Amino acid sequence: MRQRQLTEEPQNQDIRALTLDTALRLFTEKGFFNTSMQDIRKDADVSIGSIYHYFKSKESLAQALYHDLVGRFEKAVEEIMLRHGSTHDRARAVTLFLLEMAENSPQGIQFLFCAKHREFLPCEKPICASRPFELIRDIVATGIERGELCELNPVVATASLFGGVIRLIHLKLDGALEGSLPDYFDQIWQCAWASVT
Amino acid sequence: MRQRQLTEEPQNQDIRALTLDTALRLFTEKGFFNTSMQDIRKDADVSIGSIYHYFKSKESLAQALYHDLVGRFEKAVEEIMLRHGSTHDRARAVTLFLLEMAENSPQGIQFLFCAKHREFLPCEKPICASRPFELIRDIVATGIERGELCELNPVVATASLFGGVIRLIHLKLDGALEGSLPDYFDQIWQCAWASVT
């Protein structure tokens, strides 16, 4: 894993990065299966040969994208756990992070939260079994143990605490919500916190 | 629309219904794009010719499925609105309905809530703009007007009230939740209601 990155990264990153950017945009706009390698080629203005030089298949391109995004999300959650101690502050920071990410890089969050990866990355675990989601469940489980949240099944508590924001993000991405997402932070966070205390 | 149904329905419904059932199963198991008409043909044990006799294309097959499911969901919400008057009872009944449907016909709910229809039904509105979802937002909006829910943006309130259940259903379908969904009804409903009052 880390080794693969080492052998790939010393190469010229321009085309690789450009391809990733373009693919993310097209995958989220039209979906993985509606996006052909030719579409990516055209939009990125590079050749098919170059793309296949950096990625051995369309699937591995999607996988690189996915791992990159999951990794960034994981890092963000880890930082939040270091910076904040109480369950309240941690969950609040995660909520804010999600809203800001959805506003600033909607494609990233759409690919992470709304795409059905299993359909084009059959070897991948479901997203909710990935590391960052585990960390979030840990935050909640710890909160229940410490008595900072009320006694609930941890999965139910997590769904309740973050289901609202995630749903709100879905609605925004589908065009059902006006205005900017972070504007709703106070409202949605207040609801979420009230639901588990 | 109604006319098309009239011309189609007098025919032998066995193959049509069998095709729809099989398609729903395969679409939810493997995804629309990973399911070929040949796959449906094999699993339903009918011929390609027969399928194309009832559905003019793969897309129209998916559309029939989708309209059927949206229609059933809409009818369920309408009945709930007739049977119950208060916002509390209405939202509670919708929550219970969702959990029971997810338990009894997981494929139906998965196709309705988790599939990305726009990718294979490009002319369809986003699911959250469909009639049953509008009805649910109406329930919430009315609740706010009547003072049965606290003053919130209606979309935020809806996300908060139903985001938890929807998230829980996602988690269950992804295998992240043990046990049967309706068992968690009390917990999740209590959280949801507390979040908006």
Next chain:
DNA sequence: GTCTATACCTGGATAGAC
């Protein structure tokens, strides 16, 4: 109305020049 055989085409991936 149901079937088989097949036409047609898109799209992923490769070969090989530069």
Next chain:
DNA sequence: GTCTATCCAGGTATAGAC
């Protein structure tokens, strides 16, 4: 490392017999 040209599998949809 980057490109163009091309191969080939697989999938949708149709034609036409029964």
